Amino acid sequence: xxxxxxxxxxxxxxxxxxxxxxxxxxxxxxxxxxxxxxxxxxxxxxxxxxxxxxxxxxxxxxxxxxxxxxxxxxxxxxxxxxxxxxxxxxxxxxxxxxxxxxxxxxxxxxxxxxxxxxxxxxxxxxxxxxxxxxxxxxxxxxxxxxxxxxxxxxxxxxxxxxxxxxxxxxxxxxxxxxxxxxxxxxxxxxxxxxxxxxxxxxxxxxxxxxxxxxxxxxxxxxxxxxxxxxxxxxxxxxxxxxxxxxxxxxxxxxxxxxxxxxxxxxxxxxxxxxxxxxxxxxxxxxxxxxxxxxxxxxxxxxxxxxxxxxxxxxxxxxxxxxxxxxxxxxxxxxxxxxxxxxxxxxxxxxxxxxxxxxxxxxxxxxxxxxxxxxxxxxxxxxxxxxxxxxxxxxxxxxxxxxxxxxxxxxxxxxxxx
Amino acid sequence: xxxxxxxxxxxxxxxxxxxxxxxxxxxxxxxxxxxxxxxxxxxxxxxxxxxxxxxxxxxxxxxxxxxxxxxxxxxxxxxxxxxxxxxxxxxxxxxxxxxxxxxxxxxxxxxxxxxxxxxxxxxxxxxxxxxxxxxxxxxxxxxxxxxxxxxxxxxxxxxxxxxxxxxxxxxxxxxxxxxxxxxxxxxxxxxxxxxxxxxxxxxxxxxxxxxxxxxxxxxxxxxxxxxxxxxxxxxxxxxxxxxxxxxxxxxxxx
Numbered sequence: 243x244x245x246x247x248x249x250x251x252x253x254x255x256x257x258x259x260x261x262x263x264x265x266x267x268x269x270x271x272x273x274x275x276x277x278x279x280x281x282x283x284x285x286x287x288x289x290x291x292x293x294x295x296x297x298x299x300x301x302x303x304x305x306x307x308x309x310x311x312x313x314x315x316x317x318x319x320x321x322x323x324x325x326x327x328x329x330x331x332x333x334x335x336x337x338x339x340x341x342x343x344x345x346x347x348x349x350x351x352x353x354x355x356x357x358x359x360x361x362x363x364x365x366x367x368x369x370x371x372x373x374x375x376x377x378x379x380x381x382x383x384x385x386x387x388x389x390x391x392x393x394x395x396x397x398x399x400x401x402x403x404x405x406x407x408x409x410x411x412x413x414x415x416x417x418x419x420x421x422x423x424x425x426x427x428x429x430x431x432x433x434x435x436x437x438x439x440x441x442x443x444x445x446x447x448x449x450x451x452x453x454x455x456x457x458x459x460x461x462x463x464x465x466x467x468x469x470x471x472x473x474x475x476x477x478x479x480x481x482x483x484x485x486x487x488x489x490x491x492x493x494x495x496x497x498x499x500x501x502x503x504x505x506x507x508x509x510x511x512x513x514x515x516x517x518x519x520x521x522x523x524x525x526x527x528x529x530x531x532x533x534x535x536x537x538x539x540x541x542x543x544x545x546x547x548x549x550x551x552x553x554x555x556x557x558x559x560x561x562x563x564x565x566x567x568x569x570x571x572x573x574x575x576x577x578x579x580x581x582x583x584x585x586x587x588x589x590x591x592x593x594x595x596x597x598x599x600x601x602x603x604x605x606x607x608x609x610x611x612x613x614x615x616x617x618x619x620x621x622x623x624x625x626x627x628x629x630x631x632x633x634x635x636x637x638x639x640x641x642x643x644x645x646x647x648x649x650x651x652x653x654x655x656x657x658x659x
Numbered sequence: 660x661x662x663x664x665x666x667x668x669x670x671x672x673x674x675x676x677x678x679x680x681x682x683x684x685x686x687x688x689x690x691x692x693x694x695x696x697x698x699x700x701x702x703x704x705x706x707x708x709x710x711x712x713x714x715x716x717x718x719x720x721x722x723x724x725x726x727x728x729x730x731x732x733x734x735x736x737x738x739x740x741x742x743x744x745x746x747x748x749x750x751x752x753x754x755x756x757x758x759x760x761x762x763x764x765x766x767x768x769x770x771x772x773x774x775x776x777x778x779x780x781x782x783x784x785x786x787x788x789x790x791x792x793x794x795x796x797x798x799x800x801x802x803x804x805x806x807x808x809x810x811x812x813x814x815x816x817x818x819x820x821x822x823x824x825x826x827x828x829x830x831x832x833x834x835x836x837x838x839x840x841x842x843x844x845x846x847x848x849x850x851x852x853x854x855x856x857x858x859x860x861x862x863x864x865x866x867x868x869x870x871x872x873x874x875x876x877x878x879x880x881x882x883x884x885x886x887x888x889x890x891x892x893x894x895x896x897x898x899x900x901x902x903x904x905x906x907x908x909x910x911x912x913x
Contacts, residue, residue, distance in 0.1 A: 451746035453723035481748040481764050511747075517765045538875035540846045545769040548905040 262601070266311035269599035270302045273315055273329070273607075276597075277322070282535050282610045287322035294318060308601060315603075326592065326621055330604035331399070346419035346441025351506065352381060352412055353560070353633060354404065357397065359389045359411050360635050361427075369440040375427065378639030382434065383426040384414040404561035405508070405588040417441045430639040449479035451511070459483065463490035466501070469653050470494035471646070473503040477510030477566040484517055491521045491551045499554035499653030501646065502570075505584060509565025516542050518570060523579055524550040530573025531614040533592075542569060554656040555580040556649035559625060560633070564588035569612065572625040576616035582627040583649045589624030688798035688814045691828050692791050698833040700864040705789035708864065709734050712887040717742060719879045728881065737897040738783040753897060754783030760903045768902040770910055774843040777820040794818060803830070806837045807854075822848075834858055834865075842874065849875040862888030 274295050277286050285291065298318045305311040312329055319327040349368020352359050359381040364371045381389055389411055396407045417423050419441055427435045446460030459479040463472045463486060472490050474483050494500055500522070515530055523544045530542040557571045557580045568591040574580035592608045599605050612620050629648055637644045696702060710733040717726045726744035739753040748764030759771035759779035771779050781787065781794050791798070795816035804813045804827065811827040818824075827837035838853040851874050855867035861883065870881045899907065 449746075451724070452719070453721075478746075480746060484748075484764055511765075513765045517763075517767060520767050535875070538847070538849055540849075540875070543845050545767050545845075547767050548902050548909075 262308060263305075263311075265601040266305060266308055267299075267302055269601040269603060269605075270299060270311070270315060272597075272599055273319070273605055274298075276605070276607055277319075277327070280607065280609055281322075282608075284536060287324055289321060294321065311601075312603060324608065324622065326590065326606055326608040328604075328606045329599075330606065332602035332604070343413035343416040344418045344421075344441070345444065346417050346421055347444045348375075348415050348423060348425070348439040348441060349445070350375060350381070350415055352408070352415070353562070354393060354408050354411065355633060355635055357390070357393055358635070359393065360633075360638065362633055362638060365445045368445070369442055373437050373439060375437070375439075376429065376639070377641075378430055378635050378637075379435075380428040380635070381411075381415070381425060382428055383424075385417075385423060385425075387414065389414060403588065403590070405564055405590060408562055415439075419443060446475065447479065447482070449482075451478055451480075454478075461486040463487075463493075465494075465497075466646075466650065468497055468657075469499040469501055469650060470497050471501045471503065475507060477507070477512075477514040480511060480514060484514065487518050488521060488547075492549070494551060494553070495549075497551075497553055498657045499556060499650075500551055501556045501558065501649050501653075502580075503558040503646070504563045504567040504571060505558050505560040505645070506562045507564075507567040508562065508588075509567050509569075512542070512566050512569060515566045515570035515573065516544055519544040519574060519579075520547045520550075522551050522555055522574065523577065524552070528577055529615050530569055530577070531612055531620070534611040534613070535609070542573065544573075554653045556652060557582050558645050558649060559584040559587045559627060560645075561585055561588055563625075564590040565592075568620045568625050569614070572614040572616070572618075572620050575625065575628065576614050581629065581649075581652060582625060583629045583631050583652070584627050584645045585630065585632050586626055587620075587624040589620065589622050591620030591624075685800050685802060686812065688800040688812075688816075691800060691812050691814050691833075692798060692816075692826075694833040695828055695835055696789050696791075698865065699788065699858075702789055704863045705786040707889070708786055708862070709889050710785070710892055711862075712890050712892070713861075714884045714886075716882045716884060717744065717879060718882070719877065721878060731892055731896050732783070732785055733892055733897070734785040736780060736783045736785065738785075739897050751900065752779070753899075754779050755897045755899060758899065758903075758907060759783070760899065760906075762900055762903055768900065768906055769845070770903070770906050771845075774821045775845065777818070778843060781818060781821070791816065795824075809836070811836060859883075861886035864888075 278291050298314055301314045302311050305314060312331060315329050319329065349365035349370040350361050351363035353362050361375060361377055361379045361381065363377060364375055383389065392411060393407065396410060415423065415425065421441045423439045423441055425437055425439055427437065429435055444458040446458035448456045449459045450456040457476055457478055459476050461474040461483050463470060470490055470493065472487060519530060524546050526546055528544045530544060532542065533540045555574065557574060559567065559571050559582060563571065564587065568587045571582050571587065575582045591612045592610050597605050608621055614620050631645045631648045633644060696705065713730045715728040717728050724745050726742055728740060728742045730738060730740045732738040737755055740751065742750040744750065750763040752761040759776045760768065761771065762768040784790055784794060787794060795818055797817040799815045801813045801815055803810050805811065806827045810830045812830060814826045814828060816824045816826060821843060822841040824838060824840045826835050828835050836855055840851050841848045842851045851872065854871045857868040858865045859868045866883060868883045872879055872881065
């Protein structure tokens with residue numbers, strides 16, 4: 243009887259293993275086919291992609307475990323020699339999945355600084371502001387969970403980028419609108435503060451664009467001394483954001499400088515980078531860069547507007563500045579039209595997509611190549627600021643945004659003879 | 660087609676026969692284009708059309724984006740098109756005499772130059788279908804290809820300036836069902852393919868009610884909803900918008 247039971251158990255285990263093995267094979271086919279059909283080069287990475295199939299398929303067939311199959315897939319993608327082709331293990335992937343979040347927010351903008359979740363901004367009138375949360379505070383726990391554990395776990399895998407990690411941690415501060423969230427903070431004096439934060443609508447106006455889920459988009463501009471400061475959270479809601487940008491530039495005719503703050507901006511409609519650059523570049527036939535797809539090459543050309551801002555331009559970026567933000571910042575930097583301040587960008591300038599594979603792993607792949615006007619690909623390399631200025635907890639606690647301070651200082655020096 | 664030519668050459672060599680085969684001669688490109696004018700209404704119908712306003716719906720199905728398009732055109736070479744696309748705002752373009760321009764919420768105003776300008780001016784020619792002789796100094800029938808299961812003549816139309824257009828005209832109906840070209844744009848040369856279908860009578864001229872256009876990586880459809888034949892065009896409709904006029908004043912003479 244017990245022997246029969248063991249046989250049944252062994253059979254079940256074998257069936258499970260065979261099922262998992264088939265899922266790994268299906269995942270291999272999905273990855274291989276996706277690269278064949280969607281890579282911007284007909285010979286992906288200059289390789290004979292059919293020969294790659296012949297070489298790697300038997301190795302996945304022989305793999306003894308999901309980890310082994312994954313390693314074969316990663317090696318195959320590595321042969322492309324290109325960034326943004328990655329396999330993310332299911333276990334790690336689940337760390338960055340937003341399983342418990344929701345549309346409601348607390349009004350806190352955070353970044354991961356030195357492995358800690360640090361408040362870098364608070365929306366005016368938000369629940370967090372009302373309860374006295376300050377820039378520089380560390381978020382220790384959310385909903386009873388230690389954020390450091392999530393951060394450490396995600397940082398242990400190089401496939402998880404700063405952009406994904408920050409989004410994943412920020413998602414822990416979301417929930418249903420109208421609900422509350424318990425969170426623990428460490429303030430500037432080293433004191434732990436427990437708060438129950440209300441969850442409200444995100445800042446901005448809900449904006450739809452085709453099949454993209456509707457997004458809350460906000461735009462702000464203000465004068466800061468003899469400079470103007472522009473910030474918006476996404477390159478979306480085109481009519482409103484472009485009109486706001488145009489108005490801010492026109493209002494700044496007598497300004498010494500213009501600051502465009504793209505920190506935290508994940509991009510959006512690529513063409514908006516060209517449209518905005520047209521307010522800042524007066525020479526015709528200038529390009530921000532070139533996008534290469536399988537059948538088409540698109541030059542990101544700038545049309546100088548009838549009235550162009552002639553003063554100094556500073557663009558602020560960080561590890562969450564991606565895609566269109568990188569095209570804008572990198573292109574203006576390469577044209578010598580802007581000085582870039584902050585930290586290295588996300589290096590995700592392309593329409594790269596994430597999909598889940600049949601075996602549960604994640605698969606990231608890029609669809610095109612983008613070369614900035616300076617000759618460097620943004621994908622994988624990103625934009626390196628002219629002036630590296632990291633945000634620090636100490637400066638934030640002191641009421642300073644060191645990146646804005648650096649940009650303002652540079653603009654002032656441009657005016658000084 | 661190449662294979663058919665090769666077989667003919669081989670057969671000719673083996674049999675010692677020289678000269679053209681009389682059995683299935685290809686019609687001239689000129690006759691195909693004239694037939695297209697004829698089957699879509701005839702020269703007289705086009706001659707009567709002095710101006711028009713066309714109302715269309717545009718859809719980028721893969722992106723989930725829709726919009727509307729209104730095109731005003733008048734003899735001899737004026738047009739103005741206004742598109743309103745969800746999430747992208749207004750896009751205007753036009754030709755007034757020798758000035759071809761575009762203005763959008765996205766990229767702002769600009770003047771078209773070079774080949775792009777020449778293409779826009781060709782596009783702005785009223786009744787371009789009937790006026791093909793003026794627009795394409797060289798036309799050539801390159802043979803027969805199948806489009807959507809139907810045999811079509813493949814006619815290459817070469818303009819004085821710019822890339823050739825390749826039109827596919829059904830043997831059976833004479834209608835143009837496909838057009839390919841390389842569009843010269845500010846962003847670069849982009850392959851364009853148009854598939855025309857559902858021809859309908861719009862004020863005495865047959866026009867495709869549906870055109871599916873592939874432009875580089877993008878695909879969209881244009882549904883022609885209605886055409887006003889010889890309407891009263893609003894005064895100043897073809898005038899340059901103020902921002903475009905500013906660019907003309909700044910630009911060197913073309």
